[in-house]
Each structure stands twice: as C-alpha cells, then as structure tokens.
Amino acid sequence: xxxxxxxxxxxxxxxxxxxxxxxxxxxxxxxxxxxxxxxxxxxxxxxxxxxxxxxxxxxxxxxxxxxxxxxxxxxxxxxxxxxxxxxxxxxxxxxxxxxxxxxxxxxxxxxxxxxxxxxxxxxxxxxxxxxxxxxxxxxxxxxxxxxxxxxxxxxxxxxxxxxxxxxxxxxxxxxxxxxxxxxxxxxxxxxxxxxxxxxxxxxxxxxxxxxxxxxxxxxxxxxxxxxxxxxxxxxxxxxxxxxxxxxxxxxxxxxxxxxxxxxxxxxxxxxxxxxxxxxxxxxxxxxxxxxxxxxxxxxxxxxxxxxxxxxxxxxxxxxxxxxxxxxxxxxxxxxxxxxxxxxxxxxxxxxxxxxxxxxxxxxxxxxxxxxxxxxxxxxxxxxxxxxxxxxxxxxxxxxxxxxxx
Amino acid sequence: xxxxxxxxxxxxxxxxxxxxxxxxxxxxxxxxxxxxxxxxxxxxxxxxxxxxxxxxxxxxxxxxxxxxxxxxxxxxxxxxxxxxxxxxxxxxxxxxxxxxxxxxxxxxxxxxxxxxxxxxxxxxxxxxxxxxxxxxxxxxxxxxx
Numbered sequence: 001x002x003x004x005x006x007x008x009x010x011x012x013x014x015x016x017x018x019x020x021x022x023x024x025x026x027x028x029x030x031x032x033x034x035x036x037x038x039x040x041x042x043x044x045x046x047x048x049x050x051x052x053x054x055x056x057x058x059x060x061x062x063x064x065x066x067x068x069x070x071x072x073x074x075x076x077x078x079x080x081x082x083x084x085x086x087x088x089x090x091x092x093x094x095x096x097x098x099x100x101x102x103x104x105x106x107x108x109x110x111x112x113x114x115x116x117x118x119x120x121x122x123x124x125x126x127x128x129x130x131x132x133x134x135x136x137x138x139x140x141x142x143x144x145x146x147x148x149x150x151x152x153x154x155x156x157x158x159x160x161x162x163x164x165x166x167x168x169x170x171x172x173x174x175x176x177x178x179x180x181x182x183x184x185x186x187x188x189x190x191x192x193x194x195x196x197x198x199x200x201x202x203x204x205x206x207x208x209x210x211x212x213x214x215x216x217x218x219x220x221x222x223x224x225x226x227x228x229x230x231x232x233x234x235x236x237x238x239x240x241x242x243x244x245x246x247x248x249x250x251x252x253x254x255x256x257x258x259x260x261x262x263x264x265x266x267x268x269x270x271x272x273x274x275x276x277x278x279x280x281x282x283x284x285x286x287x288x289x290x291x292x293x294x295x296x297x298x299x300x301x302x303x304x305x306x307x308x309x310x311x312x313x314x315x316x317x318x319x320x321x322x323x324x325x326x327x328x329x330x331x332x333x334x335x336x337x338x339x340x341x342x343x344x345x346x347x348x349x350x351x352x353x354x355x356x357x358x359x360x361x362x363x364x365x366x367x368x369x370x371x372x373x374x375x376x377x378x379x380x381x382x383x384x385x386x387x388x389x390x391x392x393x394x395x396x397x398x399x400x401x402x403x404x405x
Numbered sequence: 406x407x408x409x410x411x412x413x414x415x416x417x418x419x420x421x422x423x424x425x426x427x428x429x430x431x432x433x434x435x436x437x438x439x440x441x442x443x444x445x446x447x448x449x450x451x452x453x454x455x456x457x458x459x460x461x462x463x464x465x466x467x468x469x470x471x472x473x474x475x476x477x478x479x480x481x482x483x484x485x486x487x488x489x490x491x492x493x494x495x496x497x498x499x500x501x502x503x504x505x506x507x508x509x510x511x512x513x514x515x516x517x518x519x520x521x522x523x524x525x526x527x528x529x530x531x532x533x534x535x536x537x538x539x540x541x542x543x544x545x546x547x548x549x550x
Binding site for chain 1: 438439457458459460461480481482483484485486487488490494497498501502508509510511512513515521522523524525526527528529530531533546547550
C-alpha cells in the first residue's frame, strides 16, 4: 500500500522541507500564471502549502496554520500543519496525547454535567475525542466560541457504534499525517439536522460520556462542530482555494486560501462558472457519455474516479487504491450542475513511478479508482481557483452551497 | 427491471449477519436500522432496499439460492458494517487498518473472497461489499450500488 512507499521517504524528505520556503515568498499583491491568479496579501488571505506535512510523508496534502484561543482571552496557540479540507466541515485538532501540536487547554462542552464527545466519520478513518470551544483566527478573520473537536485517544473508550463503521481510528500523527483538519467545505456543521434529532433518525456522531460509557445524544446545530469560516464576523460566505499549476512532481507548492466570495476586492467570482450542489453537497460529472455523482475535495490525495473497466486505466499491483497506467494518460470529463457545465482535462500517471521519487510530495497526475463516483481531489485545484460557497450564505451569485471555478 | 415491489414490515429480533447469510438476515439488518424495505427482482437476483429514518439507503443483493452476495449503501455517516458484513467484518476491519497512513482516499479491501469499497465524504458516504466467488454469473458490477 501507499503506507509503505511513503514510509520510506520519511527521512529522505526532512531536508527538503527547507526548500519549501523558497517557493513561498512571491511578494505582495498577487501573481498570476497562465491560468489563475493567486492573492498574496489582504486581511482575508491565509497562506497554504502543499508539502509533506508534519509527519513528513503526506502525498498531495495542503496545509495551513490556525491560531486557537481560549474564548475571549489572549491565551492562544498557533498550530501548523493543519490539513485544509473542502470535503469536511469544522476544525479538528490532534491533541498532544496523540502526538499532535495542541497543548492549550480549551473549555469542554458538557450536557447535564458530562463531557460531550464526537465520533467524526471519514472514509480513511474516524476521529474520536471531546468537543471543546475555541476562538479561531486565520489571516485577519476571527470566529468566536467555535465548537471544535479535539482528537484524543485518551478520551473515553471508543463507543462500539463508532468503531462499527469498520474504518481505522485516526488518532495519532502517523495515522492522521497532520496536526488537525480544517473542514471548510460547503456546509456549516459537520452533521446537520440529522444529529439534532432524537431516536433512530440520529446517525450517532455525538455522545454524552460518563466515567464508564458514552451514549448517543441529540446535538443542536449550534453545538455541533462548525465550519469556522461560517462564523467569521466578515468574509463568512465561503472560501477560495488558490494554488498554481504544477507540471511535474515537486517537493512543495504554495498558494492561498481567500476568505469570502464577492466581499472584498480580491475575491470576486469574475467569470467563474457556478455549480449549485444537491443535499449531499455534490454535483455530477460525465465521462464517456455516462453521468456520475461527483464532489470536489481538497482533502483527497488524488483524482479518484470510476474503475479500470470504465477508464481503461490499470490499477496498481501494489497500491490497489491508485492507477498505474503504462504511460501517462490524458483524459477529459464534464462537470455539470443544472445548466452549468464545463470540460475538465486531466492527466493520470503511474502512481508507483510517482511515489518512487523520494523528494516529491506534490503530484498533479495522481489518481485512483472510486467505483461509480468522481472525487475531484487536490490535483483538480492545481492551476484553478476553486470557490466554495457555504449553505445558506448569500453571495453575488445567490446563496450557497455551490462550487465555482 | 423492477418486476415486483412490496413494503414489508419489521418482523425480526436483532441479530448479526447479512453478507454471506441467507435472506432472513436481511430482516435482521432491517430491524437493526429500523428501516422500511422494498424488494425488486433484477437480472436473476433480488434486491432488498432498506430505507432508515436517518436517511441511509442499504441495498442487499440476494441470489436465487437465497444468499446475500453483495451489499451497497449511501448514508449520511459510515454505516454499521459490523452488522452488515457479519462474519466478514473482522477481516475488513483488520485489512482497513493496514491500508492507512496519511492517506485520504477511498478505502479498498480486495481479497480473493471479499471486496469492500468505501468512498464519499463527510455527510455523504457510499460504498459496497461483495463476495467475488459468490456473484451470480452475468452480474454487472455497475449494478451493485
């Protein structure tokens, strides 16, 4: 699996991280390449970097830093190596107990005097730990009193209906590959109305934990772990992820996360096409005449779509989660929502070959299978400014949720 | 394609099993997630579609000999695979744990006797599990969803 191929690079990559800085400083204002313009200054501009991350082994992970504070205080900590994820919602911080950077003690959310914990589902592994409250600061933006999840393996024992999803627990720096996850996708809460219900309609993300066990609770929308962007005082209707194009595997790639859509001089939609999303936060993608559900996810390592039969791409013998075509393959698909439509061209290279380069952590042509679905992962963002509007928030192109690019 | 459809009521006590089990285990799954059920016939097998109050949809594919050979889901959270995979859960969980390391991507377990594919994103998860050596001949994999 990729696990082993990446593990071998851990030490080789340590010195390469110093080169990352050389790509970062491009002066004030903005710069553009042939395709997209990257904002580099402004109170709503947060630097982001694709690199190996804090565990020195991440392929196609885009990271940023976040300042968290005890609410309404100057007791704060800056935490680097936070994965920027448009496929999830809310801030999750890996505790020092799990090998993460967080050492600041934050106030615990309680119900009837007992701590509230969360089992947050991710395809690659669930995160488990207490729900706490923080002021969250990025660039010049502040979100006050935000419910966040602390990923903490020393919190109460994992409830059986959390582990029964079968995916692994991501509660260490090695398994998470990051000091936290910043979910800035198109929803305001990580669960929504379903978790606010009592009874069998509740999917069971939130728990009340006694000293001996945890049981599922109904968690109101405002108490759920929140997308911090939606709680900013200004520029709170979405984000733009801006990353330059990259033509070959690279150690690092720098760009910006711009807060707000059409709220400042640097975040206008311009000529971007707007794709409204369905209730699942998805749109569609057509490939060779067939339409499939699709989503845009900066937190996915690659372009994950369909299978060997649909695509003609060979799946890697060792890394069965990736494609290994005999030669680099150019493909095209059409992203659609209602009357909005655009052709997207992309390239898939042999993942085994890509991973054999110990100094590379940025891969524009990394892809893998995902039967029946298109997951437009991080390579989709290279050379394309992607607007991500939050549900219910007004913009110059109407209310979210939508993507635009 | 849909030759017969009927709504059946919940009538079973909770128990494990489903994948690899007989058709009665579908009722156990139905009770476990408090779902309604609709059954249709397709291409030589039956599809039992379970809709739960949480918004999850689970489809169980039952061969003409009465065995569950595949399960597919679409759900707001990860489904209870301990229930749905039954005796195959431990094999899946063990293999899934080994596939992980700083990898955020669809999760695949592909063994000769068991395939599990988990995808999607927060608030919308999809996936399927099947027994490759028990697929009825002529099964189209794109229909297992």
